[in-house]
Amino acid sequence: MEIKFVCPNCRVLQGGNLRSLVPFDESQATAFVTCNYCNRGAVIFVVNLKIRKEHAGSDLISNFPWQEAQQLDLRNVHPLPPRPREVPNLPENVRRAYLDGEEHLATRHYRSAVAAYRTSLERSLRNLDTEDAASKGTLFKKIEAFAKKYSIPEALIQLMHSVRDFGNDIHEDVDPTEDEAKLAAECATLLLIYIFDLPARVEAVKARKQRVVE
Numbered sequence: 001m002e003i004k005f006v007c008p009n010c011r012v013l014q015g016g017n018l019r020s021l022v023p024f025d026e027s028q029a030t031a032f033v034t035c036n037y038c039n040r041g042a043v044i045f046v047v048n049l050k051i052r053k054e055h056a057g058s059d060l061i062s063n064f065p066w067q068e069a070q071q072l073d074l075r076n077v078h079p080l081p082p083r084p085r086e087v088p089n090l091p092e093n094v095r096r097a098y099l100d101g102e103e104h105l106a107t108r109h110y111r112s113a114v115a116a117y118r119t120s121l122e123r124s125l126r127n128l129d130t131e132d133a134a135s136k137g138t139l140f141k142k143i144e145a146f147a148k149k150y151s152i153p154e155a156l157i158q159l160m161h162s163v164r165d166f167g168n169d170i171h172e173d174v175d176p177t178e179d180e181a182k183l184a185a186e187c188a189t190l191l192l193i194y195i196f197d198l199p200a201r202v203e204a205v206k207a208r209k210q211r212v213v214e
């Protein structure tokens with residue numbers, strides 16, 4: 001039995017295969033569905049069914065008059081769809097690129113994900129580079145020039161190069177793997193926390209302290 005549902009694993013509106021349907025009462029049932037796109041399973045809660053006594057029993061899927069079910073109303077899908085992480089205190093253009101990366105990662109578009117994280121890095125550099133020290137050349141050269149100008153810790157430079165490096169995979173013939181994309185996401189997240197979120201939080205604490213002291 002085929003049904004349409006937004007798969008919580010790949011977040012694509014998909015045909016899914018109804019494997020099992022267990023009635024809860026005469027209008028609701030719990031179902032196990034496998035996604036035709038990613039082949040993963042999801043448990044969904046179906047409401048607005050009209051389950052009559054003769055349909056119930058062990059084989060509801062084959063007994064149920066599906067032509068009567070106009071549209072299945074699905075609620076409470078498990079697992080919950082992955083949510084994009086948010087890094088607070090990002091400049092708007094950096095935030096948009098980062099969220100794009102998170103969105104593509106959740107829907108398993110790894111090539112687009114690493115490209116978006118790379119864009120968030122490029123925009124970060126442009127935002128922070130108030131003296132225009134790193135405006136020319138390849139991203140590699142920009143990072144190096146930026147690091148030199150603003151005396152950036154080595155660990156941070158390495159993170160920048162990792163995000164750049166994974167982002168460069170878009171020029172390869174093979175797409176980045178899930179592991180590579182997840183690692184790029186991790187590096188980008190740490191980087192953005194370090195360069196935008198942490199300083200903003202430190203400032204906020206300083207301001208609070210100031211108010212307490214006064």
Ligand SMILES: [Zn+2]
Nearest residue numbers: 007010035038
């Ligand atoms: Zn799926």
